[in-house]
Amino acid sequence: MSGPTGGTGTAQTGGTGTAQAGGPGTAQETAARLLRRIGGGGAVTVDLDTTVTAPEERRWEGLPGALVAGDPRLDRDAPYAVLGGPGTGKTSLIVDTAVSFLRAGGRADELMVVTPSKESAAAVRTAVVDRLRAEDSYATSGSPVRSVHSWAFSILTTVESEQHGPLPRLMSGAEHDAQIRELLRGHVADNRGDWPDEIRPALPLTGFARQLRDLLLRAAERGLGPDDLEELGRRHDRPMWTAAASFLREYRQVQELSGTTNLNASELLHTALAALRADDARERTDVSSPAVARWRDSLRLVLVDDAHNLDPAAGEFIDLFLRPGVTAVVTGDPDQCVFHFRGADEQFLTRHAATGDHRVTLSRSHRLTAGPAAAVRRLQERLPASGAAATSLRVPLTGVAGEREAGGDGDRPAVGGAAPAGIAVHRAPTVTAERLVVTDHVRRAHVVDEVPWSRIAVIVRSVADIPALRRTLLSHGVPVTVDPTSVVLAEQQLVSVLLLALEALLRPLTTAEVQRLVESPLGGADPVMVRRLERSVARAVLGTGMRAMECVSRIVLREATPTEEQQWTRFFGPREQGVLDRIRAVVDAGRDAHRAGGSVETVLWKVWQAADLSASLQQQALRGGTLGSQADRDLDAVMSLFDLAGDIVERNPNVSLRTFVEDVRAQELPTGGRDRRGVAPDAVEILPAHAAAGREWDVVVVAGVQEDSWPAGLTVGGLFGQVELVDALDRGIEPGAPVARAAGALQEERRLFLLAVSRARHSTLVTATGTSTDDADVPSRFLREIEESGAVQGTGAEDTGDGEDTAAGQADAGGGAGSEGTASTTGAPTSVAGEGDDAALPRVLAVEPLVAELRDAVCDPDRPGHERDAAARCLGRFAGAGVHGADPDDWWGVLPPSTTAPVVPEGTPVRLSPSAIDRLSTCGFTAFIESVRSDDAPTEPMLVGQFIHALAEAFADGLDVDTAHRLVETVIPELVDAPPAVVGHRVETWRQGVTRLHTWITARGGADVEVAVEQALEQDIGQTARGYRVVLAGRADRLETGPDGTLVIDFKTGTAVTKQQAEDSAQLASYQLLVTDGGGTAAGAVLVYPGKDTKTMTVRRQSAATPERVEEFRASLLDLADTMIGPEFTAAADGGPGAGDTASLSPATTQGRQVVE
CATH class of the missing domain: 1.10.10 (Arc Repressor Mutant, subunit A)
Structure with a gap:
């Protein structure tokens, strides 16, 4: 390592060593205890590795070597500042200095390692412990590694405790x-x-x-x-x-x-500073805090890592302990300061680095290879110089990882060996294609290059970009972990349903909320089981007007009577009953604990215990994979919920359950819980760029580098002028003065991008969406900047694909799917032809999409025969290996029908309704679904229609029009759920419609005309070809019987049909058939439309049916009735006219069809 000023040095890696701990018997006994504890029961194998491997020893030379060794010749009157770019060994120097000090006999209370955050403190602490764990002679009861806030909290707690003041609490x-x-x-x-x-x-x-x-x-x-x-x-x-x-x-x-x-964190530092200053004042009068005095007097070594991310208050706090005689080392890189928005300032670092003889520069990156290092240098050139006006504290990278030094072999081997190290850029045509590119790159790194999942990271600009990428990765078999601080606790799936179960103890849940419990892990019902549950209840309540899920809700909440529960669940099988029993057990356990006066923690524990999810989630987490990563996340979320409950009860032991639930729901910012895991999960981490500070992986994908998000738009002061406040206090700029902030904001985004692309030890892929012909999605200008370095591979790699490079074709040409050599991490992935915007989606190296493509090839009659044969052979191999979905027995649509028996039992008549005949004649399938479905809640048009029919009946009994108008003004606003202007328009429309209806009805009739309203009609009209009796039954709105026969009148509130459609109407013809078979003479039928905006009533007439026409229509009805017997039904495109929400069930419709196979 070398630099232009101050001390220089180099670091090299040395050998390794191992130490044995414990014996086989001890390991076996411990494993058995773990199995019993997690409830494995043999389903999970636990192997304990008793080998302790010491990390590689690094050798430091020059001034860095003197700092690490604690050379007594060092000047201890001022701190040493260590500057260096990404991966140059700043944190390693901190760790080695701490370990060397402790190995030389130093005590933990004589050392303080300070970091800006608890995450970086945990990483440094782990590194120190890993170096010391092989030391049999070393032991300590405390940790010398703390975040600056942890240190300040400890100091403040000590001072307040000695002065018998209230102890602080960090929010x-x-x-x-x-x-x-x-x-x-x-x-x-x-x-x-x-x-x-x-x-x-x-x-x-x-x-x-x-x-x-x-x-x-x-x-x-x-x-x-x-x-x-x-x-x-x-x-x-x-x-x-x-x-x-x-x-x-x-x-x-x-x-x-x-x-x-x-x-809060900011108040904590200033409160601790005030306490220390007060202690300094008391020290002059010999009344200072003994604990603080001991702490200060005992410190011999203070190490500060990533000092560029400290805010001024943190720097001032640390300065109070940097006294003459205390060795202090401060490390950092001003170009990696990305937390200015949180108050971070490089001032603490640059002030201590201003003295040249106390400045150490590290210029060789042990992380970055040549490509990423060149990209970093290019980005650094676009950043302003840090430090004093005449001196830049930037240390250019003059050496990179993998380079040979003095004839050596480089400082580390390549990962896996299949993919070249470096940095690459991929511009995808669509967002979907970009996510698939990311997924393919991650899978190839693991499958081909053998990189562990935990050594791969996907970095995005903000937390909002995480969910979509997470779903794509999980759907392709990639285990994923997301830091809890990236997700609001109440929005975690399992926490959300636990809170809902707690709310069931405080208030009645809605039907939608109960359905959430049914579909949640508490109920354990998948979509198929939910449908079975609804069908079973719907069958039991058919004809009662109740909805299936409403009945389920009443059963779960114990609002149903025993008779109702027995009636509604009589068609349940064991699995359906089990779903309800599980939810009720959870709610009942919580209710019993709540009624017994249990604390919030007790009630929550009873609910969690009754859910019986702990053992299954633990087993899933131990198995790993995508389900394991989700289970791990769920368990972490539940532990965070219990931590929060414990904290709230500790502050207020009498807190109510309602207050607890409201407090958790009220939190709209993510918060981190206590990390109890000894190891990181074996999963790919997706994290925002700021969370990547101070960390590294073998393979990194920086995704979504768009101009509108990276760099992000300029953040102004907002309603409160926060930026102007900071400028006034830190820079003396008068509020309201014109200030150009765009350049500073751009530099902050560039530093953040520099940080993101400098995290990988082996390879970095940067992805964006948009092409030269797309003006909507523009790749970030930062892509062009790193491409200007000349070290970026595969820039602009966009594979449009022609659809010919199919899985079947590859299998036929190259020996089948899964052949060696078909997967490569170089270049862009091949594409799969599709439709629409995603016409060229990249193929992902995963089993699921490959099986889907092979199935598509097998079932496509237009494919060449050799391709279909090759695809079939590949599917056979997959099926033999147990791959789900490869065996045709798992495919939908290829199994035989569950039954071929008629839908209508033999000896039961077929019932037809006049209103359903039109639908039956156009789509028998939809008509059958409508005949067996449970009654849904009435819609607005249905309610309005019922109201107008009631008025028509009342007009026949003498209701006056003024009263009808008042009813319209009262009832219609209750039926129409719309803005006031729309409701007013509907009221006026029906005032006029009711007037027309009243005028039309009162003008009809006479002394020789008999009127009947809402008349039920039912006749046995004959027998089908299969011997089934057919009954036609309906209700006529109005019948007028005179000398010429009976006229059927049907009132309609919808759109008027044409005259020809009325003449051909099967509904009107069926009414005339009912009149004829009932012994009357059909005089025709009319449709009346009072809602149509015309001066006179709109009427559509069907002429009187002749005997021949009646018989012809009877024969057609008998043929239609035969189609209702089943078991086969004819389906029309889009379900036929008036299919409504049942159209998506028709196999002949495109509505609701899955568009991504």
Whole structure:
């Protein structure tokens, strides 16, 4: 390692060693205990590796070697600053210095290793422990590695404990946000606060609370209290600052009333600083804190890692311990400072690096190969110089991993050996294609290059980009892990349903919420089981007007009577009954604990215990794979929920269950739980770019590098002017002064991109969406910058594919699927022809899409015979290996029918309805579905139609039009769920329609005309060819019987048909058939449309049926009835006219068809 100024040095890797711990008997006994604990019962094998492998020893030379060895000749009057780019060994130097100090006899309380975050502290702590675990003679009861906030918290707790003050408590960001929103809700309800009148409507909005919290955090980072912020607001005429100051004052008063000292991270550092300064003042009078004095006096070595990510308060806090005589090492890289939005500032690092003789530069990257290093250098060239005006603290990378030094073989071997190391860019035509490219690259790295899942990462710009990529990876068999801090706790699937089960103890759940429980892990019902459950209940309640899921809800919530429950569940099998029993067991267990006065923790535990998911999730997690990664995530989420419950009960032992549920639901920011895992899960990690700081993997994919998201749009000060506050305090810029911020924001995004592309030890793939012909999705300008370095491989790799390179074709030409040599990590993946925008989707190296493509080839009659034969042979090999979906017995549509018996039992008449005949004649399948489905909730048109029919009946009994108008004005608004303007229009439309209807009805009739309304008609009209009796039954709205016969009148509220359609109407013809068979004379039939906007009533007439026409129509009905017997039904395209929501069930329709196979 070398550099232009200060000390230089090099690091080399040395040998390894092993140490044995325990014996076979001990390992077997421990494994048996673990099996019993997880409930494995032989289903899971636990093997304990008792071999302890010591990490590689590094050799340091020059000034770095002196720092690591603790050379007594070092100057201890000032800290040493170690500067270097990505992978140059800064953290390794920190770890080796700490290990060397402890091995030389130093005590843990004489050493402090400080990092900016708890995640980086955990990583450094693990590295130190791994180096010391082989030391039989070393033991310690404490950890010398802490985050700066952990250190400050420990100091503050010590001081407050000695002074008998209230002990501090560190709040999570989610809790802080929830408390702010709760206070704002109080301001809205009571009209409190000093907010400007024009701002008050925004108080309930989540964005308002987020911006207010951001302002308060920025103020706390700079030590501003309510009075300071209020004075700034008045001085600069910023009413939002003064209002925020008043809010902050109220917030602190509420915290004081709670009896606890709740601090966020920013407040913690300033409170600890104040305590230390007070202690310094007391020290001059010999009354300082003994514990703090011992801590300061005992420290001999202070190591600060990633100092570029410390905020000014953290730097000031650490400076209080950097006294003469204490060896201090500060490492960092200003070009990797990506947390300015959280208050991070390179000032602490650059101040200590300003002295040349105390500056150490590391210029050789032990992580990056030549390609990524060149890309990093190109990005660094576009960044402004750091440090003093005349001196840049940037250390160019002059050496990279894998280069031979002095005839050596490089510092590490290649991974797997199949894919070349370096950096590549892929521009995909669509977002879907990009995700498949990422998935294929990840799978090839694992399958071909043998990279462990845990050594692969996918980095995205923001948390919002994670879910879609996660779904794609999981669907192709890639186990995935996502940091809990990337997902809101209440939005975790298992936590969400547990909260719902708790809410069932406090209020009646809706039908939709009960269905969520049924479909959740608590109920354990998949979509097929849900359908079976609904069909069983629907069969039991057929004709009652009740919906199946409403009945299920009442059973689960124990709202049904024993008779109703027995009636509704009489068609249940053991599996259907098991679903309801599991949910009721969970709810009952929680209800019993709640009624017994149990605490929140007790009730939650009883619910979780009754769910009986712990053992199964543990076994899934131990098995690994995609299901294992999801189970691991679920268990972590449940543990976080219990941690939160414990914390809330600890603060308030009498907290109610309702308050707990509301608190968890109110948290809208992700929060991290306590990490109890000893090892990282064997899964690919998807994480936002900021979370990748200080970490490394073998293979990294940087996905979604678009111009509109990376660089992200310029973040302005918002409603509160947060950026202007920071500028006023840190740079002395007057608020309101014109400031060009675009360049600074762009540099911040460039630093973040530099960090992302510098995380891989072996290979990096950068992906984006968009081509030269696509103006909607534009790849980021950063792609062009790294391409200018000349080291990027495969730039612009876009495979449009012609659809000829199929799996079957490859198998036929190359010896079948799975042949060696067919998979390669070089170049772009091949494509599969499709339709629409995704006409050329890249093929993913995974079993599922390959099986799907082979099945498509086998079933395609247009494919050449040799391709279909080759595909069949491949499927046979897969089926023999037990691959799901390869065996034709698993395919839908190839199994024989479950029954060939007629739908209508022999001896039972076939019943036809006049209103269903038109549908039966166009699509027998849809008509059958409609005849057996349970009654759905009535729709708006149905309710309006029933109302108009009731008015028509009332007009026949003498109802006057004025009363009808009042009924319209009262009833229609209750039936129409729409904006007021639409409701008013409907009311006026039906006022006019009712007037027309009244005029038309009152003008009809006479002394010789007999009128009947809502008349039921039913006749046995004959026998089918298979010997089934046919009954035609319906209800006529109005019958007018006079000297010429009976006229059938049917009122309609829908769209009017044409005159010819009315003449051909099977519904009207069936009414005339019923009149004729009933002994009357059919005088015709009419359709009446009162809702049609015309001056006179719209009427469509069907002429009187002749005897010949009646018999002809009877014969056609008997033929139609024969088709209703089944078991085969004719299906029409799109279900025929009027099919409604049952159209998607028809095999001849395109509606609802799966478009991605």
